[in-house]
Amino acid sequence: MDVTEIDHANLHIPADGVESAVAFYRDRLGLQIENRELYEAGEKPFFSVRLAPGAVLHLQPDEEFRTPSGDGFDHLAFRVDADIEDLKAELDEAGVELDRELEPLGATGVAPAVYVTDPFGYTLELKATRD
Template structure:
């Protein structure tokens, strides 16, 4: 078996967190939100479109529990921007940076990365393209 890339990641969010998710992932981070089928009641989750080949499924649930260090660390998204541009966009959106690393190792090699938390407690690594 030869894997090519991660297709999607499923993250649970609070039942009343849909608008907050749209604002954070769509408005603040600038990713595409695909929610027509969710809004029509045809599927139980909405998508954050990261690229042509990758999405984050956000599943609203009444049983949501914030992630803890014992069950989740982070999801990494490679972006086109440089470290300076990532930090500037986050600052403009009012998103607090947890930490910045100059060259963490990942699937595409070493590149600068910025870590933030979404409104539900998930850590997101925004990694500059190698």
């Protein structure tokens, strides 16, 4: 098997969390929301956040949503095409609070990263480009 990249991840959110998701992922992080109209028309059980040309995050509203406890989920990590200082400045300007800052080992090696929490309790690692 030759896996080349992650295509998507599917996260459940509260049934009434669509507007909070759009406010965070689109308005604060600057990512594109896709297929919301299909979700609202009842044609899909989720809508998507475009992370990169070949990667999306499906957000599925769920009446039985429970905030992640950390028992089976820790975080999602995204590579970001920015240096760490620019990334931190962009998040600060958008009003996104940083949980922590590290230089973790990932698929492309060690690089600086910041961690943020979305409105539903999911931790996102935003890994900057290496200097």
